[in-house]
Amino acid sequence: MFWVLFLVVGCLASAFSCARLCLAASAAADPAAVRPRARDTELSLYEAAFLSGGPLRVTDLTLVAMHRARRLLVAHTGWATVVDPEGRDDLERSVIGAIGPEGQARIAAIRSTAAAADAVHALADRLAAAGLAVPDAARTGITASVRAVRGATALTLLLGAVALLMPGQDRSTQAEIAAWFSLPLVLTLGCLFIARVEVHPHTRWASPDGQRLLGRIDPAGDPLTAVAVRGVSAVDDPALRTALRGGR
Template identity: 50%
Template sequence: MWILLLLVACAAATAASARLCLAGVAAAGGVPGERRAQDAVELGLYETAFLAGGPRRVTDTALVALAGERRVLLAHTGWVTVIAPEDRGGLDGPADLTEVERSLLASAGPDGQAPLAAIRAAHAGTEAVRALAERLVTAGLGVPAAARERLAAGVRQVRGATGLTLAMAVATVALNGSVRASDGTPALLWYVLPLLLTGTCWAVARVEVYPYTRWAATAGQEALREIPRDASPLSDLAARGPRTLRDPEIRTLLRQARPATRSAISRRRPV
C-alpha cells in the first residue's frame, strides 16, 4: 500500500517540476521569432521600470518623477493628490509629460485625489502601460502575459505537489505504522526523493524567477544588468526599487502600501 502512495507522490512531484522548468525556460526566452526588433526599443526610464518590476514599478517611478516636479503630492497617509488643476486633464493634459505620466494623472480621477493602491491598480490597466508592455514583448525584452501565467501556475503546482507528498507520507505512517522497504529502509525515507525534487525546483524558482524573470526575458535581464548604479535617483528607483530612495517617508510609503479597502476609500479625504 505504501508503495502506491509513494508512486502517487513521485508522479505528482515529477509532473509539477517538469511543468515549472518548461514554463521557466519559455518565460526566460521571451518571443524568439521577434527578437530582432529589440534594437528598435530604447530602454528608457519606464521601460527599465517595467522590466524590473512590472506595472507597479512603472507607477511608482512616474509618481516619484511627478512629485519631484511638484505636480503631485505623496502624503504619508497613502493618498496621492494632483496639485495643479490643469494637470487633471488626463490624457489631454500637459504636452511636456509622457503618455505614462499623463495616464497616471488621469488615474487619480476627476478630483485629482486617490489612494496610492487605487492609482496603482487603475494605472496598470491603462493603454499607456499596456502599450509599453507590448513593445517590450515584441522586442524580445519582456515576457508575454501567457508565459507569466504558465510560470505562476507551475509554481502553484510545485507547492501543491509538495503538500501532496507530505500528505502521502503522513498517510503511510497512519496506515502502515513503521513499515520498511524490502532492504530494511524505513518507508518514510523514500519520500525524501520527491520532496527534494519539488523543494529544489521551488528554491530555484525563487532565485531565478524573482524578481526579474516575471517581467524580463533573458535579453531584458541582460539589459537591466548593464544599467549603472547611481546613474540618477529615478534610474535607481526604476531598476532596483524603492529601497534606493533617500527620502525615508516616500520609501516607506511605496514599500508598505497595500490594496485599498472600502473603509479606507470611504474615509474623509485629507486636505
C-alpha cells in the same frame, strides 16, 4: 499495503507537476520565442522601470516624477492630490485617471489601478515585441508550474504522514514507507531547487537582452533613474518614500 495507493498518487502528482515545470521553463528559455531588438538603443526611464520591477515600478516612477515636477502632491499620509490635471504622456494620464474625478485618492489604490492601465500594458507589449521583456505568457506559465510543484510536494508530505500513522504497522514497515515516499519528495524538491537556480533568470521582467541594457544604466546622480532601477528605496525624500510605501 493500502499505503501503496497513497504512494502512487504522490508519485503521479510529483511527476506531472515536474514535467509541467520543465516544459514551461523550456518555452521561456527558447530564444526563438523572443524577437531580437531591431536596434541597440538606450532605454527610456519608463522602459528601465518596467524591466527592473514591472508595472508597479513604472507607476512608482510616474508618481515620483509628477511629484517632483509639482504636478501631483504626494503626502506622507499616503494620499495623492492632483495639482495639474493635464498629463504629459499616457502614463501620467493613467495615474490621473486612477486618482479619479475627485482629484485625491490613496496611493495604494492608485498604484494598483494605474499598474493595470492600458498605458502600462502597451509599454509591456512594446518591450516584449522588441525582445527586451519576458512575455507575460511565459512568466505566468512558470509561476503556475512552480506553484503546482509546491502543491505536489505538500500533497506527498501529507500522504506520507497519513501512511506512517496508519494502524497496524511495525517499525520496519514504517521505515519502508518513509523510504518510498522520499523518492517523489526528492524529485519535487530537486526540481524546485533547479528552478530556483536555472529558471529564475527567465522569470524576471527583463529578458537577457533587456538585462544587458539595464546593466549599462548608472543610477548615480539622477534621482529618477535611481527610482527606475532600484525602486522606492532609492527615493531621497523620506516623507515621499514613506508615502509610496503606504503612508504612516
